[in-house]
Every structure is written in structure tokens, then in C-alpha cells.
Amino acid sequence: MISEQRKGELYLLAEEFLWGWFPIVTLLTYPYLAPLWSMGLTLAVAAVFFGLLMSKRLGSNLWRELGNRRAWKDLAWSSFYIMLLFVLLFTGLAHTTAGNAALILFLQVFFAFLYFNLLQGEKMSPPHLAGAALMSLGAFLVLFPGEAGLNKGDLLVLLAAMVAPIGNRYQQRARRHVHATTLLFVRTVTSLPVVLLLAWAYANPPALADLQATWWLVALNGVFLMGLSKIYWIEALHRLSVTKISAMTALSPLFTMLFAFFILQEVPGGWQVAGILPILTGGMLITRPLDPGEAVRGCRPGR
Template structure:
């Protein structure tokens, strides 16, 4: 099996888990604040990573001083990305979130192909414009007013390629478990402090109601699926990897309809199609 195929298999497993991320998070946020949801999820994922690091003897990798610059930058960008996503999910639907975050493939193309040194092809440019058109359909509701949650998540999508770039660079020095464990250890106290300052005091009953959903987010989404992401990122390009996430918005819209009774609006259904088509065109191989 080729490294490229291994990366694709990791992405399929990732997609199955990630499609539930906005659904589980939104349910948890019905009981506790967005930052507390993120903080508690980080607690569970930290336990997960510490156990994995201990069993695989990964703590020795933290002695590699040359990795710390990229580790710190990766931690900063990933944490910022998820803060924006969790805050944004308070004001939008699970379906909208999953489609908008997929726009990271467009931003990856802009950063690494348009403004970067990667080769650019006409078909990729067409894909970028089609994708942007789909994004506008999703972002602008019938009354032509922007949802602040959608904007926060779109800002997260713009940050995602930067986080992926440093993650890919850091993966040369450290394992996925070390990168994610280090990031979680740094992020947890910061997010807890932010939640304590900016969000209402927690109610024990509400915490218990949110606990099962936060546990799943922490272990499966911020834990296991992020290892899949790092391993896939280590085996293929950032732009292709982002585009392979195209299946997630479709799965999320379907699961959100079943679990949250979120009926997709017509503009969402229309907007998803060009976003997915654009993502496909953006990742077509460039002919020599």
C-alpha cells in the first residue's frame, strides 16, 4: 500500500468521526458555554494523549529542542482555530459549520498556489471561483445579513491551512501523539481561564447533562480523529487533504437532520454542490 493510499484511508476514518463534531458540540453547548465545552473536551483528550504517549514512550520526543518552535506555532494556530469554531457554533447550525469549515481547501489553494510557489493551473482557478460562489450562497441568508457565527467559522477556515502547514512541519520532528498532547497541555489552562472570565458560572446539573457529549468530542474528535489527521497530513499534500474532507459536510447535514431535526435550507443544499465541485476541481492533478 502506498503512503498516498494510507493517507486517504486515514481521511475516510477521520470523516466518519468529524461529521459528528458540530452535532455533539452544539448539543453540549445547550447546557454549558462554548469555551467550557472546548475546555472539558480538551481535558478528556489530554488524558487520551497522555496514555498514548506513555504507552508508546513518546515523552522522550519532548527533549528535542529543535522541534519547540514549530510545536509552539502549531499549538497557537490550532488552539485559535478551535476557539473560533466553538464560538461560531453558538450562532449557526451544524450543517452550516461543516460546509463553511470545508472552505479551508479554498484558502489552502490561495496560500500555497496563488500566493505561494506551488504550480497553478486554469482548472484550479475555475474550482476556486466555483467554490467561492457556493460559499456566498451559504453565508448570505435570504435577508442578506451575515451570521456572526458563520463569519467566525470562516475565519477559522482561513486559519486552518496555516495550522496544517506548521503541523506538517512539526511532524518531521515529532509523532502525532506528541504534537497533539503538547498542544492540548498548553491550550487547556488558557481556555479554562478564558471560560472562567467570559462565561457564566457552571451549574453541576448542566455539566452532567453535557458530559456524555463532551466526552465523545474529547476522545473521538479532539483525540483519535486528530491523530488520523496528523498521520494523513504526513502522507499527502495539505490542499488534497483539505479537499478529501468534502464528504464531511454532506454527512453532517444528513446526521444533523436525523439527530437535531435540522432541516437544510434550500440555499444550503444549493451552496453545498458548488463547494464540493470546486473542492474536487482544486485537487485535480496538474497535467505536465
């Protein structure tokens, strides 16, 4: 019999493996699709996936949850912030590397700590102080490599990392009132028309040949990376501690950099390599509880 702890670890490991592919698959669509069109088409596939899942797995009870007014406010805000996160991420990926994007997005752990712990006046223990300092150092090395200056794509992904903890907080609140599948369906369906409108306004629609060349990548992104992996993520959130989750999410940028090396022939630069260890180590330190059994509030990364 598998324990709930072990189930959570397996869910999270599967999620991290799948999510590590997200920047790779997304970048492979960009020679054919503008970033916002790539996002819009991916959301359309994910919306169908979640809609079928709501109907097939748990019947009409999930559809009735849409009428739960107690969840509406949190669903609306979570949808807004998660949509903003992915608009920034999809756009930023067009101007940076997959490895850089994965590392910078992991900084959401730092921003969660800043928003929900440090700015609320909680005491700063030595491990937390060391973690914040290490993540700041690692971020500086990745964001400002030598004299090249701040890359536009890195800045957009950094903004996505700043938005992620806020969206995750509203997702956690909404999850108290509705099932995870309902939450994911609502955030996807409500984001879809906005993203498609932005895509029509700022980018040329893809040609039929472009769609034929990328349909399988969009399907992978929508079903597995923006679909199944998010279900695994929600399931892991319910079974594991903040410390365990934050430590294991450090696997995602490592997976991404490994996959990018083989698929995109993307070789990590010296500054990027120098920033890996302090960012990942700092993320683990910053989520350590002050006392045994005490959780660090708010530090769960948001996806």
C-alpha cells in the same frame, strides 16, 4: 496485505466519519455549557487521552521528544493557531447551524490555495480558476442567504477556515521532529489553560447538574472527535496525496448535514443546498495537480 494507500484511505474515511459528528456533539452540549467551557472540558479529556497514549503505546521515548528544541518553535505556533481555530469554531457554532459550519470550514481548502499557491505567484490553470470561482460562488450562497445578511456564527467559522491552513503548515513542520501523538499532546495541553482562563473570564462555570447532563458528550468529543480522529488524520496525511485528501474531506460536511438532519432535525435551507455543489466541486478542482504527479502545495486542510 493492505497497501499503504488503502490504509490511508481507510484512516481518512474513519476520520471524516468521526469528524462529521463534531458539530453535532458540540451543539448538544450548548444548552448546558457555554461554548468556551465546552471547549475547555473537551480539551481536558483529550489531554488525558493523549497523555495516556504517549505512556502506554510507545513508552518514554515520546516524553523525551518534548526536549527536542528543533520542534519547539513550530509546536508553539501550531498550538497557537489550532487553538485560535477551535476558539472561533466553538464560539461560532453557538450562532449557526451544524451544516453551515461544516460547509464553511471546508473553505479552508480555498484559503490554503490562496495563501500557498496563488499569492506566491504560481500560475492559475483553468481547473484551478474554475475551482476558485465555484468555491467563491458557493461561499457567497451559504454566507449571504437572500437578504438575511452575514450571520455572526458563519463569520466566526469563516475566520476559523482562514486560520486553519496556517496552523496546518506549522503542524507539518513540527511533525518532522516529533511523533504525531507528541504533537497532539503538546497542542492540547498548551491550549487548555488559555481556554479555561477565557472561559472563567467570559462565561459562568457550569453547575454540577450541567456536568452530569453532558459528561458523556464531552467524553465523546475529547476521546473520539478531538482525540482518535486527529490520530487518524495525521496517519492519513502520511499516506495519501493532497488531491486524494482534499477530495475525500468533502465527505465531512455531507456526513454532518446527514447527521444533523436526523439528530438535530436540522433541514438544509435552499441557499445552503445551492452552495453545497459548487463548494465541494470547487474544492476538488482547486487541488488538482497541474501535471501528472505534481502536487498542489499547501492545500491540505488543517484540523
